[in-house]
Amino acid sequence: MNFFRQLFAILRVNLAGLPQRLGSGLTILVGVTSAVGVLVSMLAMGTGAREQQLAEVRPDRVVLSTTGSRMGQGNISEGEVAVILGLPGIRKDARGEPIVAMQSVVPIQGRRQGTGLRIYFPLVGISPNMPELAPETHFTAGRMFQPGLQELVVSNPCRRQFMGFEMGDRRPLHGSDWTVVGQFDRGASQQCIVYADVKTLMTVLKRTTYSNVTVMLNSPADYEVLRDAVSADPTLQLEVQREADAIEEGFKPLNGLLNFISFFVGTIMALGATLGAVNSLYAIVDSRRREMATLRAIGFSGSAVVVSVLIESMLLALPGAVLGTLAAWLLFNGLSASPFGFSFQLSVTASLAVIGVEWALVMGLLGGLLPAMRAARMPITTALRAT
C-alpha cells in the first residue's frame, strides 16, 4: 500500500513537470506515432487482403482439386466427375440433381479502367448451376449465360475496375466473340469474377480436364463424410478442402509475404522509436536528478522510482499508438491497392489498433528500462549536489 502511495506521488510530480520537458516528450510521442502508424498501415494490407479473400465464404461449400495441384490448376477428368456426382453428403437441387459445379480457370487479360494498364485475371468456366452453388449471387442486370452459347456473366466490380464489361460488350476470346449478357453482385465481395459456360469454354480451349470442382453440402458437418468417401475411393486422386481452407491455401504466399514485410518494416521502425525513447528518457531522468534524490532522501523507495519512470514512459508512448493508428486509418483505410495483381482495400480494424497499442507499450517499457535503473541507482549525495 505504501509502495502505491509513493508511486502515485512520484508520478504526479513527474507528469506535472512534463510541460517543461516538452521536447523529450514529443520525441517519444512522434517516434512511437510513426512506428505504430507504419506498422498498422502495413498490416492493414494483410487484413484487407484476407477480408477480401474470405468475404463470401460458406462453411457448406467444399472444393475438390487434384492432389498436390495449385489452386485452379488441377486435372479432373470426366470419369472422376461421374464418381463425384455419386458421392454422399452433397446437397440436391429442386430437380434432385446434386449441386456439383465443374470449373475450368483460364487467366485472360484485361485493361484497367482509367490507366489502360494490361492485367491478367481469371476467367472461370463453370457449370450452369452456378446460382444454386452460390445463392448469394444477385443479378443486377441481364440474365445467366445459356449453356452452349459463347456468353459471359460478370460481377459488378469488373465493370468498375476493367474496360469492356458493359452489357452487350463483345470480348474476343480465342478467335471468336463472347458477349456480356449479365451482371451480378456477390455480397460484399469486391472481386472481379467472370463466368462462362464451362463446356463451351473447354471446347474452345481444347481442354479435356477440369481445374477443380466445387460442391454444396447438406450441412457443414457432412464435410467429413465426403472426405472419407473420397479417400476410400482409390480411383480418385483428389484433395477435399473447405472453401475457406482452399482459398487460404491459394493465397498463402501472398499473405505470408504481406505479413513478413509488415513485421519486418514495423520491427525496424519500433527499434528506432525505442532507441529514441531511451535517449529522451535519459534526458528526462537527468534533468530531474535533484528531485529524485530529494525523494529518495526523504524515504521514497528505489523500486517506486523505477516503476514511476516506466509508467511515465508508457504513458508517453500510448498517445503515440492512438495517433499512429488514427493516421493510418485516415490516410489508408479503404485505399485500393493491388500489389502482385490481387485487388483489395486496406482495412484498419480494431484488432490492428490493439496490436498498435501493444507494440507502443512494449516500446515504452523497453525504452524506459535503462533510464529507470539509472534513476534508482543514482547516489543520493552526488545527485543532491547536482545543478
Add this chain to the structure above:
Amino acid sequence: MKYLPLIWPGIWRKPGRTVLIFLQVSVAFALFGVLQGMKTGVEHVVGQTRADLLLVHGNLSLIDPLPLGQLQQIESIPGVKVVVPVELFLGTYQNPKDKIGIVAVRPDEGWQNAFTFQIQPQYAAAFKANRTGTLVRTGLAAKYGWKIGDRIPLKTTAARTDGSTVWTFDIVGLYDDDDVGGGNNVILINFDYYDQGRLVGKSTVSHYNVALNDPRQAVSVADAIDRRFANSSNETRTESLRELAQSQMQSIGDLNFLIRAIVAAVLVALLFATATMMMQSIRERTPELAVLKTLGFTDRAVFIFILAESAVVCVAAALFGLLLAWLAFPFAARFVPGLSMPWEVVAVGLGCAAMVALVSAAVPALQAGRLNIVNALASR
C-alpha cells in the same frame, strides 16, 4: 580541419546519448536502404532482362496452349534465328508441398540462344543425347542432394499414357540461370520425350522462345509473328523478356506510394529526435560555448561548429545504416530477387541524412550563435 579537435569532443561529450542517436539514425537509414534497394533493384533487374529474347504465347493468357504446328511458321519469319518449343508443368519430389518447375525444351541446334541458361558444353551434349535426361539447377541439386547419374522420380501434374503421373528422369548435368526471375526449383527436360509420353495435350506448347539474328529488330519481328497468326484460332502475343518483366513489375508499382509514406514517417521521427538531442546538448553546454566566444570565436564559427557536430553524427550513422542494409540484402533476396544499392540510393540517403542534420540543428545552432556572453557566463 583544424577545428576538428573542437567538434570531436562536442560529439563525445555524452557518449551514451551520441551512441543512441547514432543507432537510431542507423536503423532508420538501414530501413531506407532496404526499401529503396528493393525499388531500384527491381527497376535495375527489368532493365537488365534481355530485350532480344522473344516469348510467343497465346493471346489470351500465358498458359493457353499453342499448337506445335506454328513452329515452322515462326521459323520462316525473317529475322528469326532459333525457335524452341517450351512446355511447362509442375512436379514434386518426396515433399508434396515443395513444387519443382519442369521446363520441357527441344534441344535442337543453337537452342541455348533462346534462353538465359548457362550450361557447360559436355552437359548440353549429354542432355541432347539422352531422351530421359534432365539438367538440374545447381541450387536445386544441392537442396535434394542429387548427383549426376541419379534417377529421380517426380510426381507431376501431367498424366502419362498409362495413367500414372510419375515421370522418371536421369540427371545428366547442372545449369545456372542468368535471369533473376527464373526461379531456383527448376529442371530442364526433353520436349519430345515428354510430348510422346503424355496422355493429353499432345503436340501443344506453353510458349515458344525465339532468338533473333539482330537484337535491334525485336519489335518488328514480334509484330510480324503476331500478324502471321492474327485471325487464326490460335492468335499469339509476342513479348520480349523485358516487356514481360515490366508488366509483372507494374503490379508492384502500387507499393511505391506506401514506400514513400514510410520513408517520410521515418524522416519526420528522426528530425524530432535529433532536434531535441541538439537542443539539450546546447543547453547543457551554454557556459562552454560562452567561453569559446570569449576567446574570440565569432558567432558564425560557433553556429558552424554546432551544425558540423550534428552533420558528422547523422551522415556517419546514415553510412553505417546503408552498410547494414547492404549486408542484409542476401537475406532479403530470398523474398525479393535482385536487390541492389546503386550509387544514387547511397547519395540520396546521405543527402537526406545531411538535410535532417542541418534542419534539426538549425534552431539550436542559431541560439548558440546568438548567445550573449555576459548572460551565458552569469547563468553559471
